[in-house]
Amino acid sequence: MAFSERVSRLKSSLIREILAAAQRPGVMSFAGGLPAEAMLPKVEWTDMPLSVGQYGMSEGEPALREALAAEARALGVPCEASQVLVVSGSQQTLDLAAKLYIDKDTEILLEAPTYLAALQIFQLFGANCITVPQEADGPNLVQLRSRLEKHKPAFIYLIPTFQNPSAVRYSEAKRDAVAALLDEFGVTLIEDEPYRELTFDGGSATPIVSRLNKASWIYTGTVSKTLLPGLRVGYLIASPDLFPHLLRLKQSADLHTNRIGQWQALQWIGTEKYQQHLGELRDFYRVRRDAFQSGLEMHFSDLAEWNVPQGGLFFWLTLKQPLDTRTLLKAALAADVAFMPGEPFFPEPDKNPGHLRLNFSHIDPARLDEGLKRLATVVRQAQAAEAA
Amino acid sequence: MAFSERVSRLKSSLIREILAAAQRPGVMSFAGGLPAEAMLPKVEWTDMPLSVGQYGMSEGEPALREALAAEARALGVPCEASQVLVVSGSQQTLDLAAKLYIDKDTEILLEAPTYLAALQIFQLFGANCITVPQEADGPNLVQLRSRLEKHKPAFIYLIPTFQNPSAVRYSEAKRDAVAALLDEFGVTLIEDEPYRELTFDGGSATPIVSRLNKASWIYTGTVSKTLLPGLRVGYLIASPDLFPHLLRLKQSADLHTNRIGQWQALQWIGTEKYQQHLGELRDFYRVRRDAFQSGLEMHFSDLAEWNVPQGGLFFWLTLKQPLDTRTLLKAALAADVAFMPGEPFFPEPDKNPGHLRLNFSHIDPARLDEGLKRLATVVRQAQAAEAA
Structure with missing residues (x-):
């Protein structure tokens, strides 16, 4: 059996195994990142034309590209529809970016x-992953500069x-500082924003790509967290120097994104109905966030x-x-x-x-209180066993 | 700009440019491979449950996997639903296979x-492509053996x-012989069958994977040629040794295939309605094939x-x-x-x-006669110019 060298780096996905369990x-699950079933909007299909059943363009549906570009411009991202590529969920953006940039090491x-x-x-494509520590308001800037001085990352x-997993939202100051550093060192930015619309305090800082003057960039988003993940519709917007390569990579990956979901x-996108749905989503998740916070205060304060x-x-x-929280999984699932x-x-x-990521939406x-109580007990017992 | 080494092999797609033109x-087009618009079946969406809007399994919808496995077993492919992976069009099978097998060279x-x-x-992934000449009934077996003796292909x-582009259908004898050779040399088979159901003479030779005794295999198909390509729903079925790797590669590529199209x-799949639709498709395309043959006899016999x-x-x-038929494109489009x-x-x-691929379905x-007449004129003029 002669597989490619990269397959030796194809790890069993812990997430897959946990989600299956x-x-x-x-099982009371804080593990996934699924939208709440109750908040999946009712969608209508009756007006969809039969013609969307035919093959489509690799770039995506022209009207959808226009709508996504208009939304992005409203956020301050300088772009035209010609820079928008509809992808099969924003995970595909990462696949295309890996192909575009990553050789072994x-x-x-x-x-x-x-x-x-x-x-x-x-890592599957062989990247050597350099990291910058995340702080409460974004990356540590001293260390970011130091990394950029020592390395020449692709x-x-x-x-x-609202990063997954840390929930961090960069401050305005750090957004500006990061953009300035990337311009200074000429490093391409891939900015991933699946959670932008799920804001609970109304904050809406403009994307970092909108603050760049020189560096190349890819901005990526999705309707998976705000509409229906089952559609598998995401998008990327790229600086014009990168777009043609990403388009060809998209074509070779799956020809084009399904047109049913795009329709x-x-x-x-861009409708009053969507804004109303987003408002309801935010209210719903804010209530769940607050309840979760109360539960955590009760069971995890110590x-x-x-x-x-x-x-x-x-x-x-x-x-x-x-402690290594992976060692808690067995007891938790039990x-x-x-x-x-x-x-x-x-x-x-x-x-x-020593970190745990807990999903509060699903x-x-x-059962929230009981779930957190049991999880706290698992942690307490493991720490007691370690101390013994 | 530091792209990956593979991007240097990312060719501008001639197909994209021709299809755009x-x-x-x-323009009378014999260029693409699109199903005839008139034969896209009317599909109903009213009964689709809202729950398919949620995230799904990377493997695909369980009921669809069962249905696809049953169809494949009816063709003689020994498989269970657990070996079926639903993909975002069968092009994605090629992407996953490239990742699984191909390093540079x-x-x-x-x-x-x-x-x-x-x-x-x-080629994007860096493959060194060894070839076997295609004959009217399948590959040249002497050369296939010779290649297998000299090389150790992944x-x-x-x-x-009904191969794209040659339209060749392997004979029963060559299917058996190819399977025996692959077993003998232990070479994995990727068998791609988008056109199986579009048969005009009722022939239905069983897949080569069903004739293997030892070699590993991936069998891939799609609903793009028989139902609606815009759904972007294909599938692969793999021998059990390969399936877990392909599943992880699928997950990292786009999490899962859109569930709307899967539904x-x-x-x-497997219904009387589908069989009836396939019958109508075959009748429709057979008539177009016959008309095309008449047109070719008139304009291309010499x-x-x-x-x-x-x-x-x-x-x-x-x-x-x-002559290099790429040099004909400009005059043809003119x-x-x-x-x-x-x-x-x-x-x-x-x-x-010296070959041309002509699509007869779209x-x-x-306009068929006029199109073939003009194309023949372009060929004649180029040959006259070469001779001069």
């Missing part, structure tokens, strides 16, 4: 922690708005520290007595509670113990 | 000619049923040789006086007629001049 009836720059599935595909990958997304997320879908807990260990969100998991509120 | 109003074995988009993605990629495909395709969507013409040059379907285009029958 979390599907078991009776190519240096790239990431936040620590960063999005697990991004880390997986960048790109930097950032999730500046449905177009019924929403065990962990955390910041209250102002958006997104996750709490990121830091244990006061660090107690019918699932969570996501923090270690896999770092390129060097073993050096970064759990049945009636 | 073929979109011009008034990895040897792979292909038919010559072979499917252009397969060639592109295999896999062989075959399109045994629609499930309304058809210029080219060809076999009458018993299925699929293409005629493959071999010019009696070979005469408002588009076709696909044969050279790009070979890993070494310059060494394989052109308006009222």
Whole structure:
């Protein structure tokens, strides 16, 4: 059996295994990142023309590209529809970017922690992952400059708005500072924003790509967190120097994104109806966030520290007595509670113990308190066993 | 700008450019491979449950996997639903296979000619493409054995049923012989069958993967040629040793295939309604094939040789006086007629001049004669110019 060299880096996905276990009836899951079923909008299909069943353009549907470009311009991103590529969910942006940039040992720059599935595909292609520590308002700027002085990364990958997993939202000052540094060092920015619209305090800082003057960039988003993930419709917007390469890579990956989902997304993007739905989503998730915060205060105050997320879908807990949280999984699942260990969100998991990512959007509120109580018990017992 | 090494092999797609030119109003196009608009079936969406809007499994919808496995077993492919992976169009199978097998300079074995988009993605990943000449009933077996004796390809990629571009359907004898050779040399088979159901003479030879005893295999199909390409729903079925790797690669590529298209495909696969639709498709395309054959006899008898395709969507013409057919494109488009040059379907285009791929399914029958007449004139003029 002669597989490619990269397959030796194809890890078993811990997420897959945890999510599979979390599907078991009776399990209270804080593990996934699924939108709440109750908030999936009712969508209509009756007006969809049969012609969308035919092959389409690799770029995506022209009207959808126009609508996405208009939305991005409203956020300050300087772009035309010709820079928009519709992708099969924003995960595909990461696949295309990996193909565009990463050979074996190519240096790239990431936040620590960063999005697990991004880390997986960048590592699959052989990236040498350099990291910058994440702080409450964005990356440590001294260390970012130091990394840029010492390395020549092919790109930097950032999730500046309600990052998965840390829930961090970059401050205005750090957005400006990061943009200035990337311009200074000429490093391409990949900015991933699945959670932008899920803001609970009304904050809406403009994307970092809109603050760049020289550096190349890819901005990527999705309708998965705000409309229907099952459509598998995301998009990227790229600086004109990168777009033609990304388009060809998209074509060779899957010809084009399904047109059924694109048509449905177009019924929403830029409409009053979508704004109303987003408002309802924010209200719904804010209530769940608040309830989760109360539950955490009750059960985790002595065990962990955390910041209250102002958006997104996750709490990121830091244990006061660090331990490898992957070792908690077995006991947690035995107690019918699932969570996501923090270690896999770092390129060097073993050096970064003691974090838990907890999803607050999906759990049945009636079981929230019991779930957190059981999880706290699992942590307490493990720490007692370590101390013994 | 530091792109990956593979991007240097990311060719401008001739197909993209020709298809774009073929979109011009008034152009008579034999270039693409689009299903006839008139034969896109009317599909219903009213019964689709809202729950398919949620994230789904990377493997695909369980009921669809069961249905696809049942269809494959009926064709003689020994498989369970657990070996079925739903993909975002069968092009994605090629992307996943490239990731699984191809490093720079990895040897792979292909038919010559072979499917252009397969060639592109295999070369993008750096494959060293070894070829076996295609004959009217399948590959030259002496040369296939010789290649297998001299090389150790990571896999062989075959399109045994109405190949794009050559329209060749392997005979029973060659299917058996190929399977025996792959078992003997232990070479993995990737068998691509988008056109299987588009048969005009009722022939339905079982897949080569069903004739293997030992070799690993990937069998891939799609609903794009028989239902709606805009759904972007294809599938692969793999031997159990390969499946777990392909599943992880699928997850890192785009998490999962859109569930809307999967739901629609499930309304058809294995139903009486689908069989009826396939019958209508075959009748419709057979009539177009016959009309095309008449047109070719009238305009190309002195210029080219060809076999009458018993299925699929293409005629493959071999010019009696070979010339590089890429040089005909400009004059053809100036005469408002588009076709696909044969050279790009070979890993070494310059060494394989003198073929044209002509699609017979999409052109308006009222314009068929005029289109072929103009194309023949372009060929005649170029040959006269060469002779002068």
